[in-house]
Amino acid sequence: MNSQMHKPTGGDISGRLRILLAAAVCAMMLLGSPAGWAQEAQTLDGIAAVVNEEIITIGEVREAMAFEVTQLARTYRGERLQKQISAAYKQTLNNLMDIQLQLARARQLQMSVNDGDIDRQVDALREQNQISDDQLVQMLKSRGMTLETYRQQIREGLLVAKVVNAEVRSRLIILDSELQEAYEARQESYRIAGTQTVSHVLFLLPERASDDDVAQRRAEAERVLQEIRDGGDFAALARQHSEGPSAERGGLLGTFQANELLPGFDEATAGLLPGEVSDVVRTRVGLHVIRLEDRQADSFKSFDDIKEGLQNELLREKTGAKYQEWLEALRLQAYIKILYED
Secondary structure (H helix, E strand, O other), rough: OOEEEEEOOOOHHHHHHHHHHHHHHHHHOOOOOOHHHHHHHOOOOEEEEEOOOOOEEHHHHHHHHHHHHHHHHOOOOOOHHHHHHHHHHHHHHHHHHHHHHHHHHHHOOOOOOOHHHHHHHHHHHHHOOOOOOHHHHHHHHHOOOHHHHHHHHHHHHHHHHHHHHOHHHHHHOOHHHHHHHHHHHHHHEEEEOOEEEEEEEEOOOOOOOOOHHHHHHHHHHHHHHHHHOOOHHHHHHHHHOOOHHHHEEEEEEEEEEEEOOOOOOHHHHOOOOOEEEEEEEEOEEEEEEEEEEEOOOOEOOOOOHHHHHHHHHHHHHHHHHHHHHHHHHHHHHHHHOOOOOO
């Protein structure tokens, strides 16, 4: 046995809440968790840690990490597996101790979770796994759990979420000046790529075109190009001569971002103004006379468009930092003693 004072390590909020529901979720996800692991947890149970007046047993730690052990066993073997399991045990114990601190704070604030909220969580899991009430009970039973135990785990998970929201998240404010500053700093991520709308007249080439084939087709393309430059109607000439599916639309291909068209198109239109026509361009499918219909330069999403999403993003960032500060304060005020480290 190892007796020492200990401060649990930090972790994200979602990771900690996940620990509370891990055993119950495993009942739905794993039909074959290591039997030896569970039996050992029951046979060799003892006190892993004391948090104020609450105890955490070795069995509780091992039950919470059962799913992770199963995953580790698929990747590691022998001594490496044991090292990974030992590290997972320590982290899980730290998480469970932090959860006890948060539950104690929730009780101190006289918070509670109503049965309706728990019912909704149970129903959601049952529907997600497409099982009946009886099947849920049987699955829980196969994991050594009762429905009452499972509901208690859900209750504690919701209670932790409630106290974190009240003590941390609800006290955070994102100022408009912060939003504006973040918008400017992250503006590149809000870039909207420019587009161009193009039409073409296509002259197909055989798969293994000879020089004579190319020369003949190029001559046809040059004649059409000259007609267009002499004032001919591009759309009408495209309907008459183009050999692609866009012919019936007057050669209109559509609107595209850079590199979405065949290689050669972007280069051909780079120096064109809307309404201008390129020289004859060869691609892997044939020869093209290309007209630039319209061009939209790169732009950026407006501040109003991204404000809500950015506010949520900044709130998540602030919540993580403030949560760690709040949790550290709970640790400093608590009596925490580890009695067993795997």
